[in-house]
Amino acid sequence: MSTMGENQDMPDRDPVGNGTVAPIAERFRSFLPVVVDVETGGLNWSTDALLQIAAVIIRMDDDGRLFRAETHSCHVQPFDGANIDPKSLEINGIDPYHPLRIAYTEQDALGRVLKPVRQEVRNTGCSRAILVGHNAMFDLNFLNSAVERAGIRRNPFHPFGSFDTATLGGLAYGQTVLARAAKAAGLGWNGSEAHSAVYDAEKTADLFCTIVNAWDRKVGIPG
Numbered sequence: 001m002s003t004m005g006e007n008q009d010m011p012d013r014d015p016v017g018n019g020t021v022a023p024i025a026e027r028f029r030s031f032l033p034v035v036v037d038v039e040t041g042g043l044n045w046s047t048d049a050l051l052q053i054a055a056v057i058i059r060m061d062d063d064g065r066l067f068r069a070e071t072h073s074c075h076v077q078p079f080d081g082a083n084i085d086p087k088s089l090e091i092n093g094i095d096p097y098h099p100l101r102i103a104y105t106e107q108d109a110l111g112r113v114l115k116p117v118r119q120e121v122r123n124t125g126c127s128r129a130i131l132v133g134h135n136a137m138f139d140l141n142f143l144n145s146a147v148e149r150a151g152i153r154r155n156p157f158h159p160f161g162s163f164d165t166a167t168l169g170g171l172a173y174g175q176t177v178l179a180r181a182a183k184a185a186g187l188g189w190n191g192s193e194a195h196s197a198v199y200d201a202e203k204t205a206d207l208f209c210t211i212v213n214a215w216d217r218k219v220g221i222p223g
Contacts, residue, residue, distance in 0.1 A: 021125030024060040027221060032126040033058045033066075033163060034117050035208060036133055037201035038142045039092040041084035045141040049082035050106060051075065051094050053143070054197035055113050056205040057120050058132070064221050066209040072116050073198050074109035075101055079149055092195045107150040118156045129156045134169075134178045134204045136162035165207050172211045178203060185210045 024032065035056040042048030054073035060066055078084060078096055095101065104112065117129050133139035140162050147155045169181030178200065179189045187206050193199040 022060070022123070023064060024058070024066070025124050025126045026223065027060065027064075028126075028130070030125075030127040031130040031158065031161070032117075032121050032124055032128070033132045033208065034120070034129045034157070035068075035201050035205040036131050036139045036143060036157075037197045037204060038139050039094060039195065039197045040088060040142055041078065041082060041096070042088050043085075043138075044083070045138075045145040047083045048088075049076075049078035049084050049096065050142055050146045051078065051092070051096055051103075052197040053109060053113055053146075054201040055117055056201045057116065058205060058209065064216065065213050068202060068205040068209060070116065071198055071202060072113050073201075074112050075103035076109045076146075077103045077105050079106055079146075105150075106146045107152070110146060110150055110152055114152070114154075114156060118154065121156050128158050130158045130161050130163065132163040132165065132204065132208050134165045134200070134207075136164040136166075163208065165204050165211070168211045169207060172214070178207070182207055 021030070035058065037054050038050055039052040040048055040050055052073065052075050054071060056071050057069040058066055059069045084096060089095070121129055131140050131143070140157070140160070143157065144159065165178070165181065166176045170176045173181050173184035175181040175184050179191070179194065182189045182203050185207055187203065187210065189203070
């Protein structure tokens with residue numbers, strides 16, 4: 001499942017033309033920030049199930065301001081032998097075996113989510129995507145483990161680099177919890193929608209854009 005056309009083809013071209021890179025590539029030293037959030041069956045990325053993944057593309061407008069663009073997401077079938085902690089399911093509200101839950105194998109789910117990320121990397125002239133997350137290493141470790149299990153060779157994400165909005169939220173607003181940082185940034189928060197990979201990823205994206213845009217207005221865009 002996704003918003004704004006998970007399966008639609010994206011143009012295989014350089015939108016800035018003549019082999020030049022997009023401004024967002026220059027802003028982050030050729031890395032493309034992409035927000036990722038996962039919902040899981042526990043805290044151990046090696047043994048616990050990946051149940052949902054969402055990736056949010058970040059773009060830059062003509063004024064140099066970041067904004068949230070497309071969201072791509074999938075529900076994921078637990079891999080064979082995966083551990084699922086009932087306490088985690090109480091938090092995220094996912095029933096992994098619900099008959100109406102449209103879920104894909106890890107290989108298919110990652111293929112659907114990573115394909116548009118790869119295309120955006122090419123379109124912007126970036127070298128790689130870099131994961132943006134709230135407590136980012138949690139999401140990155142689950143992503144890397146799933147990529148390894150699925151045998152995916154073309155992972156567009158940097159294997160260990162990340163931007164952490166928990167750290168950025170603490171710096172900008174004195175708040176490290178996503179809900180509190182979002183409220184402090186004036187973004188609002190709906191607790192009934194939280195702990196969905198899509199909702200949390202989009203709120204994280206809005207928080208990241210808000211913090212970076214505020215910094216760039218006050219300090220200036222590096223260059």
